[in-house]
Amino acid sequence: MPATTVLETRRASTLDLPVEQRLAFWDDYNASILVGLKCSSFAQTGLTATQDNLCLDRLRLARIDGNEHVVERSLPMIRSTPSESIFVALVQHSQSFFYQGDNCLLLQPGDLLLYRNDKPYLFGFSGPMRLFIFDMPASDFAEHCLRDLQGAVRVGAESPVQRLLVRSLGERVDGFFDAPRHEQAARFQTETYDLLASIISDHAGEHRASALSAAYLLAAKQYIQQHLDDPALSCEQVAAATGVSSRHLARLFAQEGGAPGRYLLEKRLARARQMLASPMGARLGVAEIAYCNGFSSQAHFARSFKARYGVTPSEVRRG
Structure with missing residues (x-):
């Protein structure tokens, strides 16, 4: 696949439609691409x-x-277009409000x-929104963010760490x-999950870090993600690229209960694992996938993979 492949982006707009057709068009589009909703506008x-x-993949x-405008997801919509996914919404530009059950949240x-x-x-928006x-x-x-989400949760960007991460x-x-870009999608997805996990865990009080520490940790994770294919990548190299000592780097990862090498x-x-299960990765042998991800030997890769996932790389490929 060429390195310049661009992922397909779907776009919908009401701007060129007659006013009386816009709400129905918007509802149909969201039901097909996102989730069943009913939109109302009094503008x-x-x-x-x-x-x-x-x-993306996940x-x-x-x-x-x-x-x-206001969007509503009612019980009939849930029955007609069921979804067990979790939405994380990042509100920008406008104040908004959200009702679910007995919970009413005001959002900035x-x-x-x-x-x-x-x-x-x-879910309603009081002005121009993004x-x-x-x-x-x-x-x-x-697995990544919050183990048991029962009701809606607002995560406000009150602390310097949260503002930086948001x-x-x-x-x-x-x-x-x-x-x-297609070749950047996996890295973007991983970094997005990491950012969301950091913001939510900070809100939940699982770890507290200064804005500077959060910036260093984010930079270290990005550097690691960009150099996964380098078998010589070391904690010392990551620390030097991040601008901290190896000991300080270890302390940063310890705030999340981990370590640089484990990460x-x-x-x-x-x-x-993603490559093994993907159509693009099917053209590569297991040894090639190991080397593409920075493992110096196929045997080391196979042992580590089996220890982490309980199956061998070959079994994932056959599955």
Whole structure:
């Protein structure tokens, strides 16, 4: 596959439609690409909205711009278009409100909203808005972000760490939508999960770090992700590229209960497993996939893979 392959981005806009057709068009598009919703707008100009959508391996993305409006997901919609995925919404530009069950949340620009799609809700925007939606399988959300999400949760960007991470998240998603390169998709997905996990765990009080520490940790993870194919990559090299000592790097990862070497191995194994199961990776042998992910020998790769996932690389490929 050429290195310049661009992922397909779907786009919908109400701007060129007659006002009376916009709401029905918007509802139909969201049901086909995101989730079943009913949209209402009381603006004199009607609903003016644009939506971009990308579908990655384990993550679906939406970037929505519009004027003031309200969307509702009712019980009949849940029955007709069921979804067990978890949505993480990053609110920008406008104040908004969210009702689910007995919970009413008021949201400010920069807030994250975590909510389930198998329960009714009402989501409204009081002015010109931009919204990023991260559509995640419930199992992935539980593994990476929050183990048991029952009701809607607002994650406010009150601390310097959260503001830094939320700003980085928004900039990365915007940049990826503008240039969604196929060869960057896996790395973008991993970094997005890491950012969301860091923001949510900081909100939950699982770890507290300064904004500077969060920036160093984010830079270290990005450097590791960009050099997974380098068999000589070491913690010392990552520390030097990040601008900290090896001991300081270890302390940064310890704030999340991990270590740089363990993080590196996890990311190599995860990318190798993705390649083994993908059509593109089918053209490569197991040894080639091992070397592409920085393993110096196929035997070491096979042992590490079996220890992590309980199956061999060959068994994943056959499956």
